[in-house]
Amino acid sequence: MKELQYLNKYFIKYKYHFLLGVIITIVAQFFSLYTPKLIGESIKVIEDTLNNTITSSQAKDLLVVKILKIIGFTLVAGILTFLMRQTLIVMSRHVEFDLKNEVFKHYEQLDLNFYKRNRTGDLMSRISEDVSKVRMYVGPAVMYTINTTIRFSLVIIYMYNVSPKLTWYTIIPLPILAIVIFYVSVEINKKSTIFQQYLSKVSSFSQEIFSGLRVIKAYALEPQNQERMEALAYESKTKSMSLSKTQALFGPLMITLIGVSSLVVIYIGGKMYIDGEIKSVGTIAEFILYVNMLTWPVASIGWVSSLIQEASASQKRLNEFLNTEPEIKNLAPNDTTAIQGKIEFKNVTFTYSDTQITALKNISFSLNVGETLAILGKTGSGKSTILSLLTRQYDIEKGEINLDNTNIRSLNLQNLRQAIGIVPQDAFLFSDTIENNIKFGNENAPFNMIEDAAKKAEVHHNIMQFNQQYQTVLGERGITLSGGQKQRVSIARAIIKNPKIMLLDDCLSAVDTETEEKILQNLINITQSKTTIIVSHRVPSAKNADKILILEDGQIIQEGTHNQLINTEGYYKELYYKQLSEKEIE
């Protein structure tokens, strides 16, 4: 279980909670274990009356005292057990909270390559399922282990003090039945894991169906999906029935466990009483109650051990991931140099490690502060890759990328990314209000800035048409924007960030040409003092740029200004005339 050693730092952090929990457990056990003794003594009082050792009125008084004591002890034991749970379970909630934060913080530091290697569902389950399984270890498993150990030791000591012989007979059946119960618990766990897997299959299948509902309806695929769902549901029903069958064994086994041990106590205890080895029938009653107190902890051994096994498997998965170092390292976390925006690519060659696709080959260009570069080229020619490299989503092996004459690897990564405003190809909006989606670019922006940015992105008039206007909720709980509207909200988000460098990755592809013209005009004013790179498939986005690069298969095949390129045979001139004639048709 060395995986679980990772949690030692949390046990140290919450040592006072832990120690307090252990102390309360010990005290609670003393109180709860005293009750059977008091019951035994009460029976002895009745016996003494029958034997005429004490008078009946003395006996009644004594019985009242005993009963009051039993009530008092039970009450105190109950309160202490509540406090024990509160202390240890609350500690486990603290650990869960810390661990979740630790995992989430680590997720945020990891780079895109990590996310390509791991499936989203898997990442989500680490932060929810794995962390909560670990919590079950820190909380209930540790609590039951402490409780069981203390209870077991104290009960045995108590019983041994009264009668060592009867103690041996009482505990003999326990290990045998404990082993049987352990195996049943292991079986229950196995079956429950399989059942859980089927449940999650059913839920991810339904999730997929819900997200692909439009396509399913369009292709009239409902009957096929119904069949697949029925097959999955049937499998999960079978697994659930098999689990219930094994679970149903648990209760009778427990009754047997208690019953057999109690019978042994009655038989052996009775014989000992007849032979005069024990003095009171109360002792037999006391032992039967102890047997009852021992059986539940014994039965919980199976459950606790499977909790520990599950937690250690989960912690192993968490450790694997927590030990994954981010490939993109921030080598200058304390650097506070303000970025101006001069960009230089020097003989940059880049291959994606997973696909082994060389997306850029020997790329060189430079851009002064405030200049605009447009990058055009066929799909897959490497345009977006240039932007990804500039924001250090990936590091290059060959060549150099400089910002303000400094290699970007030597800059503070946070500073670098904060200086860049990027409008990606697939605009991503959060399930939140439009205002908050735009504000994402600048948390402190006042409302008039948000409105202004939306106007410049030509989306303000669309937003005003919604009932809730800027408070309209997007996403699953709200409305769906059109592709072009999404792109424009995403542009507004970048505008409000007011970055030194603006990267626009084909962000007007879903916008009509008239709106495109308007946005481009607005962008000219906004990006005047900013270094800007526009990736596009359309000439209007490029024609005002200071420089245009044409990429093909990761290489620069043409470069120049709009005027130079329309007078040179090649991709740009062809594109220009093609789009010009399309406009004529319009």
Ligand SMILES: Nc1ncnc2c1ncn2[C@@H]1O[C@H](COP(=O)(O)OP(=O)(O)OP(=O)(O)O)[C@@H](O)[C@H]1O
């Ligand atoms: N994350 C990635 N992992 C592996 N290969 C990638 C990745 N992104 C792009 N590629 C590959 O690198 C090449 C260049 O892709 P890139 O996205 O830079 O092209 P693009 O010119 O921006 O294309 P488009 O105009 O379609 O957006 C392509 O062959 C693509 O398959």
